[in-house]
Amino acid sequence: RFLYLSHFTNKEMENRENDDDKKVVAEITARCFIPTLITTTSWEGFHFVGHDILITEAMDCYGAVVWPSALVLCYFLETNVKQYNMVDKNVIEIGAGTGLVSIVASLLGAHVTATDLPELLGNLQYNISRNTKMKCKHLPQVKELSWGIALDKNFPRSSNNFDYILAADVVYAHPFLEELLLTFDHLCKETTIILWVMKFRLERENKFVDRFKELFDLEEISNFPSLNIKLYKAMKKNRRSA
DSSP: OHHHHTTSOHHHHHHHHHHHHHHHHHHHHTTEEOOSSOOSSOEEEEEETTEEEEEEOOTTOGGGSOOHHHHHHHHHHHHTTTTSOOTTOEEEEESOTTSHHHHHHHHTTOEEEEEEOGGGHHHHHHHHHHHHTTTOSSOOEEEEOOTTSSHHHHSOGGGOOOSEEEEESOOSSOSOHHHHHHHHHHHOOTTOEEEEEEEOOSHHHHHHHHHHTTTEEEEEEEEETTTTEEEEEEEETTOOOO
């Protein structure tokens, strides 16, 4: 691979990476479709795992809108089923928002727990129910999870048995980054894999990544420069060898 790449100049490699980025981003955004009928309810359509997924949004709340990071994570889960097999896996999504990622994970066969703040649970439950009923191997659960609050009570470590933690765009201009880090750490066991997609907007994103690396081994899996989005895989540091 390195011998092959050495035949190209840096400029040529950059052009190739940009072309690859644009191609994949185009494939991801093509999964969205606009409703043919305009209704009083704002919603968007997406196509993943062979299903049309209808998502109701609330434009007055950050957590009830589908952001590009969620599309990136859905696309990754669908196109990497051999390496990251969701069938019968215990999966929790933090900051689930509209529920799109949790819906896709459920359609891929996972036991899913979708979590978010209490004011978002109604819309989250509605979206998950309408898109998974009679379609999924395991019925998804919706639970309240306020980062860093009552973790031992609501998610006791003794019962945390998550194979995957999914997170899309949970780092942005909010004052709860330490609580978010604490939540990641609390939900993880030694073998838990975090799949985390992040859009870089401000310097605090870089600082959070540095802070995250203190507790977790972090690997960049994919990078989408045109979206300013990166996809990471992470696991707890100092875990025992399998």
